[in-house]
Amino acid sequence: MSIGRISIIVIMMLLATLFEPVTGFIPTRQTGPFPRIMSKREHFRRWSILPLNDCKIGGVLDDNSVVQEEVPNTMVKALRRFFFGRDLGPISALSIMISLATSRFGLAIDLGIKDVFAFSCAVVFWWFQEHLLHDRLLHSSKNWFGKEIHQGHHEKPYFHISIDPVELMLGWLLVAHVVFRMFLPLDLALSATVGYSLAGLGYEWSHYIAHTRVRPPTKFFRSMRDNHMKHHLVDSRYWFAFSLPMIDDAFGTNPDVRDIQKIKGKAKKRKEACTVR
DSSP states (O other): OOHHHHHHHHHHHHHHHHOSOOOOBOOOSOOSSSOTTSOHHHHHHHHOOSOOTTOOOOSOSOOTTSOOBOOOOSHHHHHHHHHHSSOOHHHHHHHHHHHHHHHHHHSSSOOOHHHHHHHHHHHHHHHHHHHHHIIIIITOSSOOHHHHHHHHHHHSOSSSOOOOOHHHHHHHHHHHHHHHHHHSOHHHHHHHHHHHHHHHHHHHHHHHHHTSSOOOSSHHHHHHHHHHHHHHHTOTTSOOOOSSTTHHHHHTOOOOHHHHHHHHHHHHHHHHHHHHO
16 A cells, blocks of 8 residues: 555544534633633642742733633644644645655655654754744844744733644745755655654644643653743743753753742842832
8 A cells, every 4th residue: 555545544534533613712711621710820730740839920821801712621622623723734734744755755766774864863953943943033132023923922821722824834844845955865855854844743733732721641741841831931031942841951941940930039129129219
């Protein structure tokens, strides 16, 4: 059976098991398992394993004053919304990735160790690229439209639907493939682009699921979500990594939460003292 037929069968199975109407924008006072009357600290303590006894929360988990889309609270609902909701980016990126893989298998050149190396390097490159772009561009000291868009993401309640637009996702993959093709033969460029797109789609899913009410199924995903919650709710100057939280250790952006809160507390006291004077 060809790779193309296998891909079609997989997509049809996903459609058969997951497709159903997805709830759109609706005004609700309670979505998910926890009532909105819980305080931010209570919400955060239930959802996170972070030590919060001595910490203040800087972000917002829920906002009762705005009409927002219902946030999934089960894995099945999250999968339906991610692949079959109004955002076409994820399903389009998946289709492109399958098409690229099919094209690579269709070449006369057999797969080899070079393909594995190109694929692996592209995945690792994405992991480090996440941190650098998040830190240097999206949280840049200079104002530009990308920073403004990301700032809007931070200003939303933590639990919300966060999926990049289809134009950004497909455009990014196109540019990546063109760059790979400039330096690599077609077979290796295809392998690298498949690895890059797989890592990118994995990031998109992980970031999306971290902003839903779905409980992380494994210890690794709990650490990923907690790392991102710290970035949103404690201090956005730290914890930029996502796919691999330990990359923050390599860049020195994984401080102890209590240390950051102590520094922010002292700065707040100095500011209040200056205001009084």
